[in-house]
Amino acid sequence: MYKVGDYIMHETSGVCQVKDVSEKALHGKGSERMYYSLEPVFDKGASVLTPVDSKTRIRDVKSSDEFKTLLNEVNQLDVVKEEGNRARTEKFKEKIALFDPKQLASVVKSIYLHQKKRLAAGKKVMSSDERVMDVAAQRLFEEMAFAMKTDIDTVKHAFFSRLDGEDK
Template sequence: MFKIGDLIVYSGHGICRVDDISDKTYAGITKAYYVLHPIENNQKLTISIPVDNDKIVIVKLMDQEEAETILESFNSAGINWIEKPQLRSQVFNNIVHTGNRMDIAKVANTLLRKKHEIEMASRKFYQQDSRILTTIQNILFKELAISLNTSPDAIIEKIKSMLRSNDKTAVQDIC
């Protein structure tokens, strides 16, 4: 169970702070709810989620050690590329929705490398792939930044540098 003030990752809205844990009654049933606030939301969006909800992936923000391990994973190859766009989108989205950060980083790694390869061939990166990559950057890269006490831009630059050093051709503007 999370505590008030904890930073968590809620798959639907990214990084959120637990503002409160309160009992709410709906349809005559009283349950404990987390009251969440996305940290990047300027409009004060409030999200209430049952504490016992097992259908939604909510995880505590990673610690510095896990963040360093995940960041280091960009020195290795990602996952196998799936040629069929629809199947690739389904598989990659399923991985993102598991909440497993290392697997999500591998998807990002693969997408970043493939994006560079495609753009170097003067072709367009698939929109579905771009959406998945943007989602990962908006959540995982921000989480890495918070855990490593830096900025998302610094994380992107670090990953670009790692990919450049592992690629025989220079990687330009991959993120």
């Protein structure tokens, strides 16, 4: 169980700080449960209320060292090579559901390289890829920026420059 002041990774809200842990009866008398009151780090003013025993996944924020290793190994990450758009999107969703930065990085890398290939061939970027990229990149880069004590643009640049071969 987390305590007030801890920083955690929330499955849908990203990096959050635990502001309160208390018992609440949201559905009337007799429905008391313990809840975390969370404040998303990158969405100031927002708040999230999630049961301590919820199915919503939360975990510790990964360390700066883990993300430095991930950045150094970005070129060795798997690339999703499913041919059909629907199959590729399903594979991306499976990887995102694993709630792991390495899997998110694999999705971001796969979409980025696929988009570059399409643009080089004179084709448009697929909107389904853009939607998946938005979700995966936001979750990955927010956690990276928080853990590495920097801003999102800096970690994005570090990630994509490695893919482009500028930072080998």
